[in-house]
Amino acid sequence: MGRYRPLRADIDLDALRHNYRLAQAQAGSGRCLAVVKANAYGHGATACAHALADLAPAFAVAMIEEADALRDSGITHPIVLLEGFFSPAELPLIAEQGYWPAVHQAWQVDALLAARPARPINAWLKLDSGMHRLGFSADEAVTQWQRLAACSHVQGLHLITHFATADGADDAAQQQYERQRACVTDVVERLNALGYEVPCCLANSPATVRGNAQGAWHRPGIILYGAAPCDPKVRSVSLKTVMTLRSRLIAIRSLAAGEPLGYGRGFIAPHAMTVGIVACGYADGYDRHAREGTPVLVGGQRSRIVGRVSMDMLTIDLTDIVAPTLDSDVVLWGRAEDGTVLAVDEVAQGCDTISYTLMTGVSARVPRRYHRS
Structure with a gap:
């Protein structure tokens, strides 16, 4: 992660090279x-x-x-x-x-x-x-x-x-x-x-x-970075994920049915539930307009955003997540440690935007970590 705060963008340079070769093969x-x-x-x-x-x-x-x-x-x-x-x-x-x-x-x-x-x-x-x-x-x-x-x-x-x-x-x-x-x-x-x-x-x-x-x-532009370049009905290609935006849980909370969560009572717990607080917010580039239900991975398991995205934090539903801990890997988009992929295009749909705005919006305060296989 970062030196202290548990948020980073992992950049897979071998995936970038794979995607370039794929583009060249199409050219x-x-x-x-x-x-x-x-x-x-x-x-x-x-x-x-x-x-x-x-x-x-x-x-x-x-x-x-x-x-x-x-x-x-x-x-x-x-x-x-x-x-x-x-x-x-x-x-x-x-x-x-x-x-x-x-x-x-x-x-x-x-x-x-x-x-x-x-x-x-x-x-x-x-x-x-x-x-x-x-x-x-x-x-x-x-x-x-x-x-x-x-x-x-x-x-x-x-x-x-x-x-x-x-x-x-x-x-x-x-x-x-x-x-x-x-x-x-x-x-x-x-x-x-x-x-x-x-x-x-x-x-x-x-x-x-x-x-x-x-x-x-x-x-080729967006194709190099692993996001879908066009409607799959036109044609799909075997791209590899280049950026993984990941963090960790910094708190786990229990909510009773009817309790509000976050700014403006934007989410009311429909039943007793467990939620996790993630160190990532709109100042880091995660879209503030993410709807409830926008997907996220916790230890490779699919979860969802609940409540409003804050400047430095967001909140996710942990109710159905098996054994979440403060060490659990949280992937906002990209590849989890177990290989499960959450496509940036799917997250973009939950934010009513496109993958371009999410990736270019990752702010300078998010450390980039580059690696090759």
């Missing part, structure tokens, strides 16, 4: 960027990048600050900046460090063309194929590609897009996904007709799993 002839933005989805970017350094040919982050942290830790791989740059003043550093920026607005193209970098810059032109967040329309993308391709200090030009519904199984999601793929195909064919080769980076985690959005690069 066909394409190569996989390892997406380590947002502190590697809460897992620790530098530790995860070093664990993948012999497997991944490049990494992806959101911004320069995240890329700089990797460089400062000794990572020398190319690093894609998925949000690009926010000012022309960043371009000298981008060139010096070998960062590969996404380019999604006309002013960025203008800034790149006007720059006089010490080294050529590898630019990734962002196509808005239907996400309608960042990027150029199909016509704009063709025009801006030609401008960048004619520039001597822009090299390694790629086309990148983002699929909005690759993770969905319903008809509307499927139709949106196919429309976006058709938009990409149209732009690539138009550029091919003008004589350009167009290496693409199309597939995020769910599209990588689907296997029908091939390109020169894939960019």
